[in-house]
Amino acid sequence: MTELSAHVVILGAGHAGGTLAALLRQYGHEGPITLVGDEPIPPYQRPPLSKAWLKGEADAESLALKPLEFYAENRIDFRPSTRAVKLERSARRVHLADGSTLSYDILVIATGARAIALPIPGAELGGVMFLRTAADAEQLKAAVGPGKTLAVVGGGYIGLEVAASGRALGAEVVVLEREERVLARVACQALSDFFTAYHQQHGVKFELGASVVGFEGQGKVSGVRLADGRTLACDAVVVGVGATPNDEIAKDAGLECARGVVVDLEARTSDPAVFAIGDVTHRPMPIYEGRMFRMESVPNALEQAKQAACAITGRAAPAGEVPWQWSDQYDLKLQIAGYAFDVDEIVIRGDPKTAKFAVFHLKGKQLQSVEAINAPPEFMMGKQLIGNRKPVDKIKLADPSISMKEVAA
Amino acid sequence: MAKITYIEHDGTEHVIDVKNGLSVMEGAVKNNIPGIDADCGGACACATCHVYVDETWLAKTGDKSAMEESMLDFAEGVEPNSRLSCQIKVSDDLDGLVVRMPESQH
Numbered sequence: 021m022t023e024l025s026a027h028v029v030i031l032g033a034g035h036a037g038g039t040l041a042a043l044l045r046q047y048g049h050e051g052p053i054t055l056v057g058d059e060p061i062p063p064y065q066r067p068p069l070s071k072a073w074l075k076g077e078a079d080a081e082s083l084a085l086k087p088l089e090f091y092a093e094n095r096i097d098f099r100p101s102t103r104a105v106k107l108e109r110s111a112r113r114v115h116l117a118d119g120s121t122l123s124y125d126i127l128v129i130a131t132g133a134r135a136i137a138l139p140i141p142g143a144e145l146g147g148v149m150f151l152r153t154a155a156d157a158e159q160l161k162a163a164v165g166p167g168k169t170l171a172v173v174g175g176g177y178i179g180l181e182v183a184a185s186g187r188a189l190g191a192e193v194v195v196l197e198r199e200e201r202v203l204a205r206v207a208c209q210a211l212s213d214f215f216t217a218y219h220q221q222h223g224v225k226f227e228l229g230a231s232v233v234g235f236e237g238q239g240k241v242s243g244v245r246l247a248d249g250r251t252l253a254c255d256a257v258v259v260g261v262g263a264t265p266n267d268e269i270a271k272d273a274g275l276e277c278a279r280g281v282v283v284d285l286e287a288r289t290s291d292p293a294v295f296a297i298g299d300v301t302h303r304p305m306p307i308y309e310g311r312m313f314r315m316e317s318v319p320n321a322l323e324q325a326k327q328a329a330c331a332i333t334g335r336a337a338p339a340g341e342v343p344w345q346w347s348d349q350y351d352l353k354l355q356i357a358g359y360a361f362d363v364d365e366i367v368i369r370g371d372p373k374t375a376k377f378a379v380f381h382l383k384g385k386q387l388q389s390v391e392a393i394n395a396p397p398e399f400m401m402g403k404q405l406i407g408n409r410k411p412v413d414k415i416k417l418a419d420p421s422i423s424m425k426e427v428a429a
Numbered sequence: 430m431a432k433i434t435y436i437e438h439d440g441t442e443h444v445i446d447v448k449n450g451l452s453v454m455e456g457a458v459k460n461n462i463p464g465i466d467a468d469c470g471g472a473c474a475c476a477t478c479h480v481y482v483d484e485t486w487l488a489k490t491g492d493k494s495a496m497e498e499s500m501l502d503f504a505e506g507v508e509p510n511s512r513l514s515c516q517i518k519v520s521d522d523l524d525g526l527v528v529r530m531p532e533s534q535h
Contacts, residue, residue, distance in 0.1 A: 042461050065470045082451070086459055094461070319468050319475075339535065346474035353496070355474055396496060400476065400503030424503075 025051040028332060029114060029122050031104045031269070032056070032130035036298030036321035038063025038085045040128060043329035045094045053096045054122055056114075058103040059153060062088050067318060069157040070181040071348050075188050076161075083154065103131075107273040109291055126293055126332055129270055129281055130325075133263035133299040133316060138173065142235030142245075148257045151178060163256035166190035171244045171252060173232050174260035175202030177347045180215060182258050183224045184349040194225040194252060196232055196244065208360070211379055211391055214372045215349075222350055227252070263316060265300045278302045280314045286337060287328040295331070297324035306340035307407060308361060317345040342407040344399075351375075355399035358389035358406040369398060370420050378402065385411035397424040404428065431524040435480075437464045438532045447519045453528060454478040454514035464530035471515040473497060476504040477534040478514040483527035490517050490526070506531045 028044060030037045033055050041055045041063075057063070064083040072078040081087075091098040099116070106115040113123050135150035137143055149160050160182070164170050170186045172179045175197030186193040195202065201212035216226060231247035235257060243251045265280035276282040276290035280302035287295045287303075298321040302314050319341065326338045344357040352375060360381040370377030378398035381389040386409055390402030401424035405412060416427045435443045435457055447456030457465040457478075466477035473496050482490050487510055493501070497516045501507050514528065 046461055046463050067470060067472070082455065084459075086461065090459070090461065318470065322466070322468055341535070344475070346469060346472060348472060353472075353474065396499040397503060400500065404503075 023051070023125065024049055024333060026125035026332070027052045027054070027123065028126045028128065029054045029124035030056065030128045030130055031114065032132055032266075032298070032300070033059065033063045033098065033100070034130060034132045034298060034321070035063065035066060035085070035318055036132070036325050037128070037130035039322055039325040040130065040297060040328055041091075041096045042086060042094070043325055044332060045096070047329050047333040047335060049329075049333050051125070054099065054124075055091070055096055056099045056102060056104060056116065056122070058101065058117075059155070060101045061154065062086065062091060062098060062100070064154060065318070066152075067346075069154065070151055070178055071185060073154075073157055074161055074182070074185040080154070104269055107269050107294075109273050109275075109294065112293065124293075126295065128287075128328055129267075129289070129294065129296040129300060130298050131266035131269065131300050133265045133280075135259065136262045136264055138232065138259055138261065140232065140234050142237065142241065143259075145235050145237045145241040146239055147237070147241040147255065148235055148259065150259055151182060152263070160256070160258060161189075164189050164191040168192070168255040169194070169253060171196060171254040171257045172260065173244070173257060174262075175199070175204075175226070175228075176206065176260055176262070177203070178260040179258070180219065181347060181349055182260065183219055184222065187222050187224060188350075192225075193223070194227060194254070195219070196227045196230045196246070196252075198229070198231055200229045202226070202228070207391060208366055208379055208381070210366070210368055210372060211393075214375075214377075214393070218350065218352065218375065263299065265302075265314060267300050270294075270296065270300075278312065282312070283324070285327065285340070286331040287324045288331065295328045297321065297328050305343065307342060307409070308359065311361065313343075313359075315343055317343065319344050342403050344403060351394075353394055353396075355392045355396065356390070357399060357403035358387070360389040363388055365414070367414055367418050369418055370395060380412075380417055382412065382414065385414070387412050401425065401428045431519050431521060431526060433519070433523065434525075434527045435462050435464070436527065436529045437462075438530050449520050451519050452515045453480065453517040453519060453523075453526070456519060457514065464534075465514060466534040467515060469515075473500060473513060473516060476500040476513060479504050479507070479531050479534060480512055480514045480528040481508055481531070482510050482512050482517075483529070484510060486523070486526050489522055505533065505535070 234245040281296040378392040392399035469475040
């Protein structure tokens with residue numbers, strides 16, 4: 021569809037929805053654009069919430085994707101503090117929580133994902149927090165500082181970033197992880213060991229293999245109860261155990277859903293008039309043909325915003341990207357590209373003790389994924405090798421004295 | 430505040446007033462200027478805000494950090510005047526700065 025005058029309604033004003041609205045204007049879309057968000061502020065960047073923002077190194081203005089005036093100046097009808105509650109596809113209409121309805125020619129579902137709550141006693145206590153929104157981050161920032169103890173439930177990237185920021189703010193931090201190692205779901209043992217040791221050097225305590233069975237406190241959390249009977253005292257808790265897609269409206273409307281709203285490489289759902297982008301989607305990726313993914317990352321949100329903007333304005337689809345993400349903790353820059361599918365060998369380049377190394381995951385001679393710590397050449401070249409599927413010489417790859425350019429030649 | 434001229438690869442010029450303290454990348458993104466993708470939002474993690482700094486401004490935009498240098502080393506179409514625009518902080522000294530965008534950020 022290349023109707024530049026169509027009314028595009030975007031449900032969700034996160035990184036994906038906000039970027040799509042701006043790209044549509046960049047690409048010459050002339051019709052009305054309505055952007056519906058459930059938060060009171062215009063679209064902003066989430067990654068700094070657990071890092072620069074939490075540490076007081078960024079403000080609301082720098083987080084905003086665009087200044088508020090941008091939306092009016094670009095004829096984007098931004099509707100804050102409301103959300104869609106029902107989608108009527110046959111009438112091409114959505115019902116909003118404020119009681120109004122919106123008619124659309126093209127609908128884009130960009131409703132993201134929400135943090136998973138632990139179904140345990142005390143989960144409703146004050147001071148038991150998530151980190152998903154700017155409001156969450158504000159609450160967390162007020163709760164940590166010198167003399168406070170922060171318990172982080174979940175040793176994934178969010179948990180570890182919060183732990184690092186908590187230490188930077190002077191709080192005592194304990195990370196509680198159900199598995200026997202941190203990052204168990206997303207990284208190899210070498211990386212888990214490295215991060216655990218690095219955080220310990222910075223004063224973070226770990227409870228691994230620790231199952232949290234309840235939170236204690238009167239109105240406000242004062243401790244975390246573990247399955248082994250111990251209770252750890254704390255002043256605040258951040259729960260970072262994953263997210264679940266906000267796909268209810270799509271499911272109710274009969275759109276095909278799996279682990280999120282199923283889309284194609286144009287970000288189109290099973291209804292040609294409805295697109296979906298960002299964390300809420302279950303999508304294919306050209307380089308890992310035949311597999312479907314739900315990815316929670318900014319690059320994924322941006323790529324799908326581009327796909328939808330191109331399809332809506334009649335542009336050629338953007339080139340397929342290699343999925344990637346990053347994390348900042350202390351002075352560490354972690355850059356990850358690709359996914360470690362069907363991996364039969366791991367090659368470590370460099371020395372973890374120097375905090376400058378990369379872990380390559382290979383399937384035969386093909387690079388599937390790279391995790392680079394303070395090693396931009398390994399990340400940049402690794403990302404290219406994952407994308408072009410060229411066979412890699414493992415001997416050269418393992419030898420840091422051979423440049424990555426030569427490895428990839 | 431500095432007046433910055435962003436020139437797209439096809440020659441389209443955008444002259445924007447950018448507030449001190451923002452980066453040259455943020456000035457572009459907040460004004461919806463095509464050609465600067467800035468996927469990572471300024472974390473120096475992606476090299477998708479690559480620009481060519483007009484030669485006469487090179488001294489004033491300062492030196493590249495080792496991290497920036499390293500990222501640029503693997504970007505496409507890199508020239509001696511290449512910079513990551515997220516690493517250039519705007520100040521009065523940069524009033525009149527001219528940057529050009531590469532053909533693509535990938």
